[in-house]
Amino acid sequence: MTSRGSPRTGPAGNDDIQADFTLDWMGMMDHLTYVTEQVASGVASPAQVAAYAAIQADLRAAEPTLRTLELHVPAEILAAVPPSERRVSA
Numbered sequence: 001m002t003s004r005g006s007p008r009t010g011p012a013g014n015d016d017i018q019a020d021f022t023l024d025w026m027g028m029m030d031h032l033t034y035v036t037e038q039v040a041s042g043v044a045s046p047a048q049v050a051a052y053a054a055i056q057a058d059l060r061a062a063e064p065t066l067r068t069l070e071l072h073v074p075a076e077i078l079a080a081v082p083p084s085e086r087r088v089s090a
Helices: 010-041 046-068
Strands: none
Touching: 010 046
């Protein structure tokens, strides 16, 4: 399938695509900030904590490329966030 005749062709179309992607990226980072809070507070399940750690590792590995693309990753997402220990009274 070609992009001929698509309303998103040409320079203005590329700007629209870039703006859409940037907004999507910002939305994902907002969601990950929420997840960071859940992990830090100890609310996340062990599987969720493991998945979050994998996402953090991928973002850290991609950080130079993301910086080149001017895609911001909040520092709190890249920082190691150990889940707080839940204290259960005896």
